[in-house]
Amino acid sequence: MEENLTYEAAYQELAEIAQEIETESVSVDVLAQKVKRASDLISFCQGKLRSTEEEVTKIIKQMDNQS
Incomplete structure (x- = not known):
């Protein structure tokens, strides 16, 4: 993953890939690449949300301990 990738950018790219696959505008030749990229983006987003x-x-x- 790119170091400067943000959650929003990853989510947007994931939405674009999903749209391409849903509308079947992805050729069979690049479908595996798109699915792999989508998988990587999902993992990135999940990691961001967890952290x-x-x-x-x-x-x-910390706030509770200060009260």
């Missing part, structure tokens, strides 16, 4: 959830949980715990 964000962990950060938020940590911040909330």
Whole structure:
């Protein structure tokens, strides 16, 4: 994955790939590449969501400890 890829950009690219596959505008020759890229993007997004959830949980715990 690219280092500067954001969640929003990954999600947008994933939506575009899904649209291409749904409308069958992807040739059979590149279909496997698109599916692989989609898989990578899904993993990236899931990782981002997990790390964000962990950060938020940590911040909330810190706030609770300060009260």
